[in-house]
Amino acid sequence: MNFDIKPLTPADQPFLWEKLYQAIYIPEGQPPYDRNILHIPELRIYAEHWGKPDDIGFIALADEKPAGAVWLRMLTGEPRGFGYVDDTTPELSIALLPEYRGKGFGSQLMTHLFECVKSRYGAICLSVSMNNPAMRLYQRMGFEVVSESDDSYTMVKRLDKER
Ligand SMILES: CC(C)(COP(=O)(O)OP(=O)(O)OC[C@H]1O[C@@H](n2cnc3c(N)ncnc32)[C@H](O)[C@@H]1OP(=O)(O)O)[C@@H](O)C(=O)NCCC(=O)NCCS
Numbered sequence: 001m002n003f004d005i006k007p008l009t010p011a012d013q014p015f016l017w018e019k020l021y022q023a024i025y026i027p028e029g030q031p032p033y034d035r036n037i038l039h040i041p042e043l044r045i046y047a048e049h050w051g052k053p054d055d056i057g058f059i060a061l062a063d064e065k066p067a068g069a070v071w072l073r074m075l076t077g078e079p080r081g082f083g084y085v086d087d088t089t090p091e092l093s094i095a096l097l098p099e100y101r102g103k104g105f106g107s108q109l110m111t112h113l114f115e116c117v118k119s120r121y122g123a124i125c126l127s128v129s130m131n132n133p134a135m136r137l138y139q140r141m142g143f144e145v146v147s148e149s150d151d152s153y154t155m156v157k158r159l160d161k162e163r
Helices: 010-023 035-039 105-117 134-140
Strands: 003-007 056-062 065-073 091-096 123-129 144-148 152-158
Touching (some): 003 105, 010 035, 010 056, 010 065, 010 091, 065 105, 105 134
Parallel strands (some): 091 123
Antiparallel strands (some): 003 056, 056 065, 065 091, 123 152, 144 152
16 A cells, blocks of 8 residues: 655645544444534634644545544644643644554654654643553653543653654
8 A cells, every 4th residue: 555645734624624533532332422522612623724824734645545644733722722731832633544543654644743843842742531542652652641630641742852
């Protein structure tokens, strides 16, 4: 399979909404959420009006078809992102279509993103449900747990160490 990466643009907005929906963790045995969940302000902020000055994201293309996306956004306003740590740290989101998971695409997308932003940001944050297997991937990619709430961790990857 041919794998490629291209920047996420405002024209990709519908795909981005789809990826945001797929990034929401569904505990085992629980039915999928209604798609209207994307309208709640706490989630909407992750995707709406893609293409703001600080937005940086990439789409994975598998044989030229969109397979997934990784994106960074400053979620420092009201409401803040779930993974908020401070006003200078952007938050990462990532999701792949189910058929493309577990093939290394997520790792490649993140590596590409880190390379692109390491001179611009000192760190990246995220929020992940404690039971989400993605936790292992984040740890391998250098994220560390900095705090926890009832069912999720806030994780931070320092980029200033990699300069
Ligand atoms: C998380 C995700 C982007 C990783 O991309 P990927 O291409 O599958 O990851 P890679 O193949 O590079 O690495 C494999 C790792 O991905 C994670 N992973 C694999 N399948 C997964 C799945 N269905 N759900 C969550 N994480 C998964 C695991 O940590 C796995 O590591 P392991 O082999 O030690 O278990 C992708 O699996 C996905 O879209 N999952 C569903 C959405 C999601 O959970 N997003 C994160 C929200 S915080």
